[in-house]
Amino acid sequence: MKRTAFSTALFLGLAACGGSDSAEMEAPAETAAPAETAAADAGQMTMPDWYSMDGENVTLDIVAGLTDKGNYWNYNGAQFGEMTISVPVGANVTINFENRDPNMAHSVGISEGFDTAPAIVEAVAVFDGAISSNPTSMTEGTLPGQSETITFVASEAGEYSMVCYIAGHAVSGMWVHFVVSADGEAGVMGAM
Ligand SMILES: [Cu+2]
Known part of the structure; x- marks a missing residue:
């Protein structure tokens, strides 16, 4: 859910800037990072x-x-x-x-x-x-x-x-x- 919204925002942002490589820019690694950070905060x-x-x-x-x-x-x-x-x-x-x-x-x-x-x-x-x-x-x-x-x-x-x-x-x-x-x-x- 979160990721979809983020990707859409990213796409719209790129579209607004006239970017053309949106497919490559939408690598899920970026959206996965916050979840990993949260887990680390919960306890190392x-x-x-x-x-x-x-x-x-x-x-x-x-x-x-x-x-x-x-x-x-x-x-x-x-x-x-x-x-x-x-x-x-x-x-x-x-x-x-x-x-x-x-x-x-x-x-x-x-x-x-x-x-x-x-x-x-x-x-x-x-x-x-x-x-x-x-x-x-x-x-x-x-x-x-x-x-x-x-x-x-x-x-x-x-x-x-x-x-x-x-x-x-x-x-x-x-x-x-x-x-x-x-x-x-x-x-x-x-x-x-
Ligand atoms: Cu006891």
């Missing part, structure tokens, strides 16, 4: 120091309650999908999970993607092993000061979520986007 892919990649091995150091944002219910300072972690399809992923929330147990796992977290996220990971132990338990999950490492193969490309399974946590914001990229993209958009 970065490689924060908590993300490392060695061949097919991706290691993510994920801290629950890195900051006190959202009463510590955040992953590396991010909530409500404001951050997107991408790993290449087929990656061997290690998540070193640490809970620095002084008050509350948390968990981490990779579940189906969403834009708004449901009230209850079923504690079933989309990849074997992609969930911390006792993920729904406030007394036996990953307690304040505890750490746990989980490993899994990101075997299928898609848009998933990294989520806390303790009741009420995801819906209160304790989730971020997790993308398994068919194009091999690796890094983080919107890292805090």
Whole structure:
């Protein structure tokens, strides 16, 4: 729609100037540029120091309650999908999970993607092993000061979520986007 209007304006402009090469001047590359700029403004892919990649091995150091944002219910300072972690399809992923929330147990796992977290996220990971132990338990999950490492193969490309399974946590914001990229993209958009 936008492009059509722009091309028409360009054509009319050229016609008014008496230009004759309007067909060549209407290359779509010019009209595509604004969309790319908008995407870049939405967030650059970065490689924060908590993300490392060695061949097919991706290691993510994920801290629950890195900051006190959202009463510590955040992953590396991010909530409500404001951050997107991408790993290449087929990656061997290690998540070193640490809970620095002084008050509350948390968990981490990779579940189906969403834009708004449901009230209850079923504690079933989309990849074997992609969930911390006792993920729904406030007394036996990953307690304040505890750490746990989980490993899994990101075997299928898609848009998933990294989520806390303790009741009420995801819906209160304790989730971020997790993308398994068919194009091999690796890094983080919107890292805090
Ligand atoms: Cu939590």
